Amino acid sequence: MNVARLSLKTIEERVESLGNRENYDREFIFELLDVFGKPKATITRLRSGSINIAQDKDKEVGLKNTVYFRESADALAELQTLRTEPHVIRYNPRFIITTDFVELVALDMKTGENLLIPIRDIAQHFIFFLPWAGMEKAQYAAESHADVKAAERMGKLFDELLRANPDLTSTDEGRHGFNVFFTRLLFCYFAEDTGIFKENQFTNAVGSHTHTDGSDTREFLAELFLALDTPNVGDKPSYLSGFPYVNGRLFSKDAPVSIPTFTKHAREILIQLGTLLWQEINPDIFGSMFQAIVKSEQRSDLGQHYTSVPNILKTIEPLFLDELKQLFDAGYDSPKQLTALLARISQIKVFDPACGSGNFLIIAYKELRKLEHAILGRLAELDPAKYSSMVTTSLVNIENFYGIEIDDFATEVAILSLWIAKHQMNKDFEDKFGVAIPLIPLKETGQIRAGNACRIDWNEVCPNNGSDEIYLISNPPYGGSKKLEPEQKEDYDFIFGSEPYNKNLDYVALWFIKGARYIQGSLSKVALVATNSISQGEHVSLMFPYIFNLGVEIGFAYASFKWENNAKRNAGVTVVVIGLRNKSDDPRFIFDSGISRFAQNINGYLSDAPNVEIVRRKSNFNEHLPKMAFGSMPRDGGNLILSESEFEQLVSGNKEVLKFIKKFIGAEDFIKGNVRYCLWIEDNQVEDAMGNAFIRQRLDRVRRERAASKASSTRSYADRSHRFVQISYKQTDSIIVPSVSSERREYIPIGYLDSNTVISNLAFAIYDAEPWLFSLLTSKMHMVWVRAVGGQLETRLRYSNTIVYNNFPVPPLSDEVKEALTKVALRVLDVREYHCDRTLAELYDREKMPQDLREAHHAVDKLVDSLYGEQVFDDESRLSTLFAMYEEYIEREAQELLAKKSKGKKK
Structure with a gap:
C-alpha cells in the first residue's frame, strides 16, 4: 500500500494550527507528527505507549528512527544530555526535541543542525522537520567572482x-x-x-x-x-x-x-x-567571460555569460556525484570499499556536447578531484604504512573529459581552462599530501572537438561501448522553432533523417533526442539544462515520445527556476534540469524550491504521474462543457476601441449612441481594472451609426488601416469597417479566462461577465456559460492542471483552450452537483464585489488576498476535490488523479475508435 505524500504547501497549511496557542502540553508532539503525515494508527499506538520506546513514558515520547521527545524545565541542557544517552542513540531518532512548552529546542541527528525557538513560532520553522515527510533540503555551494x-x-x-x-x-x-x-x-x-x-x-x-x-x-x-x-x-x-x-x-x-x-x-x-x-x-567562470571579450556583441554583458557553480551542481550532483559521496560515506572505514571507489572514479568519463568554454567539464573535474583527495586522505588515515605510498599522483585524467563546441575559439579556451583547473587541483593535492604534481610538460592534448554537435557522431568524440560509465552533461543552446538561423533549421534533418518530426520542436530538443539515443541500452546517463517551455504545453507531446520510446526515462528533474548568477548583469532565464537514464528500479526524484521528493514516475511535464502527452484538441473531451474560444479580434488599428474618456465624450448629451457601444475587456483590462469600450455595430445599424460624425470618422480610419494591411484576410474586411474581423461574442453571460497570469497568484482571476461585454482576443471566452463552470475553472484542481500542461511565459502561467481546457478531465456532474457548484461560485463573486475598491491583481496577490476571498475559494476547492475522489488532498495527488483520468479518456477514446473501424469493416 502506497502512503500518500504531503506537499510542502499542504504541510505549511496544516502546521498553522500548531502556532500561536495560549497553552501547550504533551499532545503537541503527536500533533506535530500528524502534521508531517505520520500514519494516524502509528500515532495512536505511540500515544497509548505500545510503541513508545522512551524510558519515562509520562514525560517522554520516543519513536524508533523518528523522534525522541522530552519535557524539561531546562530544555537546552536536557537536549545536550539526550544526544549522548545510549538509550536514545540506540533507536536512531532523526530528531531530538526538548521543551518546557514555552521554548522548543531540536536537533537534527543526521545534519547536526539545531533549532531554538519559542514553541508558538513552530509554524515559521516547519521546514526544519521536513525529513519526516520524506523531503531532504538540498544544499548548494556559494561562489566568488574575482575574475x-x-x-x-x-x-x-x-x-x-x-x-x-x-x-x-x-x-x-x-x-x-x-x-x-x-x-x-x-x-x-x-x-x-x-x-x-x-x-x-x-x-x-x-x-x-x-x-x-x-x-x-x-x-x-x-x-x-x-x-x-x-x-x-x-x-x-x-x-x-x-x-x-x-x-x-x-x-x-x-x-x-x-x-x-x-x-x-x-x-x-x-x-x-x-x-x-x-x-x-576561476577557470569555470573566466572562460565564458573571456569569450565575451573577443565577441564585441557580448562585450556589454561582460560577466554575464557564465553558468554559476550552484547551477552546474544541479546537473552533476543528482546525476552521479551524490551517489559517489554516499559510497564514500558508506565505505569510510573500509579500505577495500574506498580503493574500489577510487578505481571507479578514475574510469568515469564526462561528456558535454555543447561545452562552450568548458564550465560544466571544469566543475565536474574539480568535484571528482576533491572526492579523490578525500578518499586518499582517508586511506592514509586508516593504514598510513600501506596507503601513504599511493598518494603520488591523481588518477582523474582530463583526457576523460570530452566536449563538442561549434565555436573554435571556445574550444581552445575550454582546453586551456581544463589545464588551469588541473593545476589548481594539483596545488590542492600538494597542500594536502605534500606531493607536487607538475603540470608541464603537458601530456594531455584535450578531448574537446570543434564542430556542430548536431552533425557529429557523438560516439566518434566519446565512444560509448555500453559498459563505460559516461555522464553527459550540458547546457545546450535554446531556440524556439521560429527564431532559428537557416543553418540551425538544417540541423533537424541531420538528427531525424527521413524520420518525420514536428517543426515546432525547440532547438534544444535535438540534444535531448540525440542524448537519449547515445545512452540507449548502456550504463551512461544524461543531464541537460533547457528552457522550461520544453516540459510544458504542446512541446511535451512533440519531444518526449521520441525519448520514452527508446526505453529511456527521466531519473530526476528540477522544476522551473531562474538560471541566475551573481554577475553585474544577471542573465536569468527560466529553466529546468532533466536527467535521463535507461529504465531502472532506482529511485526517482523531483527537485522543487530546494526540496527533493521521491517520485514513482516522472513524466514529460516533470510531474509524478504516468507518461501521458496532452495534445491539442479542437473540441472538449467532455461533451457537457461549452466551447471555449479566443475572444473577438478587431484588427482596426485601435479605432473601434474607446477609452473611458472617449466613451464619456461620445455619449455626453448623445445617449442614442449607446446602442452602438459595448464594454470591451481583455485579460490585462480585467485583472487590472481598466475600463474600455468598443463600437459594436450590427449590419442593419450601419446607416444609422454613420449619422454620428465621431463614429463616421472612426470607421473611415478602420477602412484605411485595413486596406493598407499586408494580410489579404484583413484587407477583405476594409469595406466592412463597422465590424470586428473575428467575432466570437454572443449576447449571453460569459466567462473570461486570461491568456497569461502571474505566477504569484494561487488562482488565475477568471471572471463571470454580463451579456453586454465583448471579450477581446487577448483572453479566452466561454459564452452560454453557467456559474457552475466558473467553480470548476477557478478551482485548485483546474489550477494544477494549468500549471502542469499549459506552459509558461518565463514563470507566468499561460492558458490554452486547445491544450488546457479541451483536455481537462471532468467527472460526470449531476444537477445537484451543478447546483452546489453554482452556490460556491456565487459566493466567490459576491466577495469580489464586496472588495470592489480593489483590482483583481490586488485581490489575487498571494500575500495580499483577503481572508474572506481565500475562504470562498477554499470552499470551491473542497467541493471540486470531492468530485474527484477521497484520495485528492494536495497538488501532487490532484495532478496524479487528473493524469490518470486523462489516460483513461485516451484509452476509452482509442477503444471507441477501434470499435467504429471494426463496425465499418463488417458493413
Whole structure:
C-alpha cells in the first residue's frame, strides 16, 4: 500500500494550527507528527505507549528512527544530555526535541543542525522537520567572482590591439589566430602566479626585454612562444632559457596564431595585466567571460555569460556525484570499499556536447578531484604504512573529459581552462599530501572537438561501448522553432533523417533526442539544462515520445527556476534540469524550491504521474462543457476601441449612441481594472451609426488601416469597417479566462461577465456559460492542471483552450452537483464585489488576498476535490488523479475508435 505524500504547501497549511496557542502540553508532539503525515494508527499506538520506546513514558515520547521527545524545565541542557544517552542513540531518532512548552529546542541527528525557538513560532520553522515527510533540503555551494576585473582589462588590451591592427581579424583564419594569441597570454599570466613559471617571470621579461614604445613587443612574444614549445634549453635564446617547456597544443609551432603589432599603450596594458593576482582565477567562470571579450556583441554583458557553480551542481550532483559521496560515506572505514571507489572514479568519463568554454567539464573535474583527495586522505588515515605510498599522483585524467563546441575559439579556451583547473587541483593535492604534481610538460592534448554537435557522431568524440560509465552533461543552446538561423533549421534533418518530426520542436530538443539515443541500452546517463517551455504545453507531446520510446526515462528533474548568477548583469532565464537514464528500479526524484521528493514516475511535464502527452484538441473531451474560444479580434488599428474618456465624450448629451457601444475587456483590462469600450455595430445599424460624425470618422480610419494591411484576410474586411474581423461574442453571460497570469497568484482571476461585454482576443471566452463552470475553472484542481500542461511565459502561467481546457478531465456532474457548484461560485463573486475598491491583481496577490476571498475559494476547492475522489488532498495527488483520468479518456477514446473501424469493416 502506497502512503500518500504531503506537499510542502499542504504541510505549511496544516502546521498553522500548531502556532500561536495560549497553552501547550504533551499532545503537541503527536500533533506535530500528524502534521508531517505520520500514519494516524502509528500515532495512536505511540500515544497509548505500545510503541513508545522512551524510558519515562509520562514525560517522554520516543519513536524508533523518528523522534525522541522530552519535557524539561531546562530544555537546552536536557537536549545536550539526550544526544549522548545510549538509550536514545540506540533507536536512531532523526530528531531530538526538548521543551518546557514555552521554548522548543531540536536537533537534527543526521545534519547536526539545531533549532531554538519559542514553541508558538513552530509554524515559521516547519521546514526544519521536513525529513519526516520524506523531503531532504538540498544544499548548494556559494561562489566568488574575482575574475571580472581581469577580464575587463583584457578587453581593453583587445580593443587597443584591434585599433592598431585593423586588418588582423578581417579573415576567419586571422580572427582565430588573434583569439589563440589571447589564450596564450592568459596561460602565461596564470603560469607566473601559480608556480608553473617563476614568479612574475613573464611580466618581468616583457618589461625587461622590450622597448617602452612597444615597437619590438610583437617580435619578443613570437620568440617567447617558440621557446615555450622548445624542449631543449640549449636551443632557446639565453634570455628565454629560464622559461620551461610547456608542450601540448597551446604553444605548438603548427598552431595558427596571429601576434599583433603593439603600441606604447598596448604594451603598458600588457604589463599592467601582469600585476593582477591571476592565481585566484576561476577557470569555470573566466572562460565564458573571456569569450565575451573577443565577441564585441557580448562585450556589454561582460560577466554575464557564465553558468554559476550552484547551477552546474544541479546537473552533476543528482546525476552521479551524490551517489559517489554516499559510497564514500558508506565505505569510510573500509579500505577495500574506498580503493574500489577510487578505481571507479578514475574510469568515469564526462561528456558535454555543447561545452562552450568548458564550465560544466571544469566543475565536474574539480568535484571528482576533491572526492579523490578525500578518499586518499582517508586511506592514509586508516593504514598510513600501506596507503601513504599511493598518494603520488591523481588518477582523474582530463583526457576523460570530452566536449563538442561549434565555436573554435571556445574550444581552445575550454582546453586551456581544463589545464588551469588541473593545476589548481594539483596545488590542492600538494597542500594536502605534500606531493607536487607538475603540470608541464603537458601530456594531455584535450578531448574537446570543434564542430556542430548536431552533425557529429557523438560516439566518434566519446565512444560509448555500453559498459563505460559516461555522464553527459550540458547546457545546450535554446531556440524556439521560429527564431532559428537557416543553418540551425538544417540541423533537424541531420538528427531525424527521413524520420518525420514536428517543426515546432525547440532547438534544444535535438540534444535531448540525440542524448537519449547515445545512452540507449548502456550504463551512461544524461543531464541537460533547457528552457522550461520544453516540459510544458504542446512541446511535451512533440519531444518526449521520441525519448520514452527508446526505453529511456527521466531519473530526476528540477522544476522551473531562474538560471541566475551573481554577475553585474544577471542573465536569468527560466529553466529546468532533466536527467535521463535507461529504465531502472532506482529511485526517482523531483527537485522543487530546494526540496527533493521521491517520485514513482516522472513524466514529460516533470510531474509524478504516468507518461501521458496532452495534445491539442479542437473540441472538449467532455461533451457537457461549452466551447471555449479566443475572444473577438478587431484588427482596426485601435479605432473601434474607446477609452473611458472617449466613451464619456461620445455619449455626453448623445445617449442614442449607446446602442452602438459595448464594454470591451481583455485579460490585462480585467485583472487590472481598466475600463474600455468598443463600437459594436450590427449590419442593419450601419446607416444609422454613420449619422454620428465621431463614429463616421472612426470607421473611415478602420477602412484605411485595413486596406493598407499586408494580410489579404484583413484587407477583405476594409469595406466592412463597422465590424470586428473575428467575432466570437454572443449576447449571453460569459466567462473570461486570461491568456497569461502571474505566477504569484494561487488562482488565475477568471471572471463571470454580463451579456453586454465583448471579450477581446487577448483572453479566452466561454459564452452560454453557467456559474457552475466558473467553480470548476477557478478551482485548485483546474489550477494544477494549468500549471502542469499549459506552459509558461518565463514563470507566468499561460492558458490554452486547445491544450488546457479541451483536455481537462471532468467527472460526470449531476444537477445537484451543478447546483452546489453554482452556490460556491456565487459566493466567490459576491466577495469580489464586496472588495470592489480593489483590482483583481490586488485581490489575487498571494500575500495580499483577503481572508474572506481565500475562504470562498477554499470552499470551491473542497467541493471540486470531492468530485474527484477521497484520495485528492494536495497538488501532487490532484495532478496524479487528473493524469490518470486523462489516460483513461485516451484509452476509452482509442477503444471507441477501434470499435467504429471494426463496425465499418463488417458493413
